[in-house]
Amino acid sequence: MTDLASLLPGRFGHLVRQLGAFGGVGVIGLLVDMAVVWLCLRGAGLNPYAARAVSFLVAATTTWVLNRAFTFRGARPEAAHRQWAKFLAANAVGGAVNYGVYAALVSGVGFFAAVPEAAVAVGSLAGLGFNFTASRTLVFRGA
Template sequence: MLPALTRRLRQARSRHGALLGQALRFGVVGVIGFIVDTATLYLALWLGAGLYGGRVLSYLAAASGNWALNRAWTFRAAGRPAGRAGAARQWALFLLVNLVGFVANYGTYATLVALWPLAAAHPVVAVAAGSLAGMTGNFLLSRRFVFRGA
């Protein structure tokens, strides 16, 4: 009985350790995505896209980069769909599944920009708050539906 219990505890610790490792890698990718998001937003603002349209563009750029990094690093053990069509489907599924996080992310951003003058003057504050709001849901949904074998 004791060896069976020990084995089960070891397996549970291994699963939780793998989950924690994925969550940490997902967070690192999220920080990179935040940098891409912010840089793209400021470029779009400079080009005249506006606070809201620029944010849609910046989110798409960041989400696409995050998909590629999560596919290659965070969830590399999940297996990959074959060919370009499989990768394109996985990218589209990633964007679709992460719409939940996008709603939290963009909603937080838009609320702060609209109601807090500091965030409107320095959109990076609102981008950061939005990123944090969407990250947890994105991790859980991506792990469950996009990178299933992880």
């Protein structure tokens, strides 16, 4: 079976494959994030804010490892600790983009005020776009 990316020309097909892999890794990161929050709340008795801080670090580290190994495996070599720190910073900024888009839509657009779940989806897409671009150009250069 032929995938869509193989039908696209050269670099564009490569970009589509990377974006798909990045999105798949993101889904795994989301599942890890949710599981760690649950464990921190139920198992360790942490408050929701501390649980979220722990889950972000675990999920971001998981996605960094998977993106390094699969999505951007052709990137120029870089010290792991430096690349990990850049990935965490990029994802933190991407999280702020996600929340900013969500907040702007909910506060400024009637439809999204009535259906904030839709604003979550738009914010997530904005965050995904930012994180993919930052990861590709700043963290995993040359992939």
